[in-house]
Amino acid sequence: MTLFRRAAMALAFTTALGVSADAGAQQRIKFELWQGLTGDLGERVNDVCKRFNESQAEFEITCISQGSYDSAVQNAIAAFRAKKHPTIVQVFDAGTTDLMLSGAFYPAKQLMTDHGQTVDWSRYFPGIANYYATSKGELYSFPFNSSTALLYWNKDALAKVGKTAAPKTWEEVEAISRELKKTNTPAPFCFEHDTWQMLEQFSAIHGLPIATRGNGYEGLDAELVFNKTRFVDYVKFLKKGLDEGIFAIKEKAQGATIGEAFAAADCQMTMMSVAGHGTIGKTAKPGMNWDVAMLPVYEGTKRTNSLVGGASLWALSGKSKDEYRGAAAFFAFIAKPESEEYFSTVTGYIPVTIPGFKFMQDKGFYSQAPYKGREIALESLTASEVTPVSRGIRLGGMIQIRKETRDALQAIFAGQMTVEAGLNQAVERGNAILRRFERTYAGKQLP
Amino acid sequence: MENRAHFKTLWLGVALILPQLLLVLTFFYWPTGAALFWAFTLEQPWGGGSQCVGLENFANVFSDPFYWASVGRSLVFALGAASLAMGIALVLALFCDRQLRGYAYYRTALVWPFAVAAPAAAVAFRYVFAPEAGVFSALNQIYPNIWNPATNGTHAMIMIIVAYGWKYIAYNFIFFLAGLQSIPRALIEAGAMDGAGVLRRMRDIQLPLLAPTFFFLLVINLTDSFVDSFGIVDITTEGGPSKATELMVYKIYFDGFKGLDYSGAAAQSIVLMLLVMGLTFVQFRYVERKVHYK
Numbered sequence: 001m002t003l004f005r006r007a008a009m010a011l012a013f014t015t016a017l018g019v020s021a022d023a024g025a026q027q028r029i030k031f032e033l034w035q036g037l038t039g040d041l042g043e044r045v046n047d048v049c050k051r052f053n054e055s056q057a058e059f060e061i062t063c064i065s066q067g068s069y070d071s072a073v074q075n076a077i078a079a080f081r082a083k084k085h086p087t088i089v090q091v092f093d094a095g096t097t098d099l100m101l102s103g104a105f106y107p108a109k110q111l112m113t114d115h116g117q118t119v120d121w122s123r124y125f126p127g128i129a130n131y132y133a134t135s136k137g138e139l140y141s142f143p144f145n146s147s148t149a150l151l152y153w154n155k156d157a158l159a160k161v162g163k164t165a166a167p168k169t170w171e172e173v174e175a176i177s178r179e180l181k182k183t184n185t186p187a188p189f190c191f192e193h194d195t196w197q198m199l200e201q202f203s204a205i206h207g208l209p210i211a212t213r214g215n216g217y218e219g220l221d222a223e224l225v226f227n228k229t230r231f232v233d234y235v236k237f238l239k240k241g242l243d244e245g246i247f248a249i250k251e252k253a254q255g256a257t258i259g260e261a262f263a264a265a266d267c268q269m270t271m272m273s274v275a276g277h278g279t280i281g282k283t284a285k286p287g288m289n290w291d292v293a294m295l296p297v298y299e300g301t302k303r304t305n306s307l308v309g310g311a312s313l314w315a316l317s318g319k320s321k322d323e324y325r326g327a328a329a330f331f332a333f334i335a336k337p338e339s340e341e342y343f344s345t346v347t348g349y350i351p352v353t354i355p356g357f358k359f360m361q362d363k364g365f366y367s368q369a370p371y372k373g374r375e376i377a378l379e380s381l382t383a384s385e386v387t388p389v390s391r392g393i394r395l396g397g398m399i400q401i402r403k404e405t406r407d408a409l410q411a412i413f414a415g416q417m418t419v420e421a422g423l424n425q426a427v428e429r430g431n432a433i434l435r436r437f438e439r440t441y442a443g444k445q446l447p
Numbered sequence: 448m449e450n451r452a453h454f455k456t457l458w459l460g461v462a463l464i465l466p467q468l469l470l471v472l473t474f475f476y477w478p479t480g481a482a483l484f485w486a487f488t489l490e491q492p493w494g495g496g497s498q499c500v501g502l503e504n505f506a507n508v509f510s511d512p513f514y515w516a517s518v519g520r521s522l523v524f525a526l527g528a529a530s531l532a533m534g535i536a537l538v539l540a541l542f543c544d545r546q547l548r549g550y551a552y553y554r555t556a557l558v559w560p561f562a563v564a565a566p567a568a569a570v571a572f573r574y575v576f577a578p579e580a581g582v583f584s585a586l587n588q589i590y591p592n593i594w595n596p597a598t599n600g601t602h603a604m605i606m607i608i609v610a611y612g613w614k615y616i617a618y619n620f621i622f623f624l625a626g627l628q629s630i631p632r633a634l635i636e637a638g639a640m641d642g643a644g645v646l647r648r649m650r651d652i653q654l655p656l657l658a659p660t661f662f663f664l665l666v667i668n669l670t671d672s673f674v675d676s677f678g679i680v681d682i683t684t685e686g687g688p689s690k691a692t693e694l695m696v697y698k699i700y701f702d703g704f705k706g707l708d709y710s711g712a713a714a715q716s717i718v719l720m721l722l723v724m725g726l727t728f729v730q731f732r733y734v735e736r737k738v739h740y741k
Contacts, residue, residue, distance in 0.1 A: 102493030103495055249598075252573070255584065256579065397706060414599075440489040
């Protein structure tokens with residue numbers, strides 16, 4: 001792996017030097033960014049780096065994809081332990097807690113202050129920034145590619161039962177699904193076992209806690225509580241719909257993911273990240289009319305803001321002063337409204353600053369296809385003031401907790417366990433993971 | 448009197464094996480040593496420090512009923528995959544050895560699957576076995592819900608055994624065929640002249656003489672199915688549905704690499720290592736007794 005990375009780096013450097021006619025290129029201060037996106041999205045991140053290199057002559061950033069979010073973190077850890085790590089690494093939402101406790105980074109705010117970059121921190125959408133900030137609201141990393149979950153709905157299908165607007169409540173989803181079922185429409189509403197949409201977003205928009213201590217922000221001794229909230233009723237509701245045949249599960253293992261099923265009109269309503277908005281636009285059946293809306297809530301619920309998904313950029317510790325100056329300049333560059341517009345245009349991600357969003361709105365970005373609808377994601381992220389349960393989730397071992405929950409949901413939906421037994425098991429096993437995490441970081445405090 | 452060639456000086460011998468020793472040291476003993484150390488500590492992934500916890504990691508592993516379930520599943524998987532891969536490979540090799548029509552072509556064709564990378568094979572099998580879109584979806588159209596590895600744990604286990612076994616058929620086939628072809632033709636011809644039929648000759652001459660190959664393959668197949676199966680699992684089922692295909696090695700991969708629980712994964716690796724060593728010991732101690740090399 002290291003060998004391959006070195007070879008790739010060497011190649012990247014030689015090409016950069018070979019192509020550049022600028023004799024001063026050799027004096028540029030070089031630093032690296034490791035990212036976890038691949039394919040088209042990975043290329044777009046590389047484009048951002050290229051734009052930064054073209055925008056100034058002092059620094060040169062090299063962006064290297066590590067293949068996946070997981071590998072970006074794994075490789076950065078291995079490199080950090082060998083002191084061969086990059087200056088900046090992209091870390092996904094669930095990797096935040098570990099890094100925050102590690103002390104292996106240069107806090108974003110301090111980095112900018114130390115290197116003469118003035119940042120107006122109030123520019124960031126609170127719903128986005130808080131996910132990556134300390135419990136006191138100080139940003140430790142820079143929000144980068146950001147998304148949230150939305151309801152995707154097929155306008156043609158709903159028109160068949162006389163609906164011209166997306167359902168706003170779960171009661172409506174159920175009623176519409178039942179109507180659609182009567183017309184023999186396949187899978188009126190479909191979902192996957194992914195806990196991000198099902199547990200995390202549901203709890204946030206209904207103002208329900210996932211764990212005590214403000215979802216873990218206030219201490220490592222937090223305990224999971226989602227087996228005691230309305231989430232239990234929600235899982236029962238989904239199970240009932242499955243048994244009745246009005247809901248369906250769509251996953252890779254079944255043959256098609258929710259996105260593929262929705263694009264093929266094999267599923268009429270689903271919950272999915274706004275990051276998939278562009279893909280659905282490109283892959284939807286020709287002539288299919290569809291749109292996005294905010295996730296439904298239970299009737300009579302006051303909607304709270306949804307959670308941000310995606311990743312943020314961290315500056316790791318142990319690099320030179322020059323490299324940090326470069327990193328600070330890069331962070332200042334990506335926070336410019338023009339940069340945000342560029343990145344949101346070429347991907348499905350949303351802008352993370354209020355001026356960035358305003359800038360794009362004023363230009364009419366969101367009023368035309370294929371970008372129309374993505375502003376709903378910001379509406380959802382800003383649906384309320386950020387509350388202690390909707391600012392984010394700061395739990396150790398989040399990846400394993402998600403898996404335990406997913407395993408339990410699979411057993412519940414396959415009829416092997418009751419809803420209560422399944423969720424109790426997930427919470428019990430999740431709590432054991434949390435206690436183990438707390439022991440690993442014994443004596444450390446969450447900032 | 449034995450006449451052995453040997454080096455006059457010790458250092459030359461040492462110098463000659465040094466490269467190999469260094470490789471083994473770097474790629475085997477060093478990582479194993481690190482895992483051993485981590486197994487007795489709680490290690491912070493970013494290297495912030497670790498604390499010694501004695502046997503706590505092992506206690507956690509052994510007190511988890513789901514862990515024992517994964518040990519059981521790993522054994523089922525190993526036995527299932529080994530018997531499938533060895534059984535089919537043996538039959539194919541016997542056919543091939545009899546030089547039935549077209550054997551030269553399928554001898555070549557049968558070797559190919561081993562060259563296919565596990566993830567690629569897994570993607571193909573995921574498609575073949577997908578209940579709603581794959582080849583097997585036709586079966587579901589006739590008998591609804593008869594096949595669904597996405598929700599049925601037994602189906603999912605069959606799926607990974609078949610996908611894994613498929614790849615090892617090729618490997619076993621090469622060894623079986625080589626073993627069969629090294630049996631002197633004269634023995635088989637003598638049997639034929641004494642009036643023994645094809646099946647009789649297979650049972651009384653070829654199979655007993657194939658025993659050393661069989662034993663070697665059994666050890667390799669069982670060992671590999673314990674340590675080499677996570678690629679197939681990761682691509683096809685990710686351990687699901689609800690842990691039905693969570694093999695020991697997949698759990699190590701998930702906890703260590705995805706979950707960043709280095710210590711827990713290290714303890715599990717040590718357990719897996721001891722288990723594989725134990726199994727190999729049992730095979731050499733008890734199964735090998737029945738093998739005659741000459």
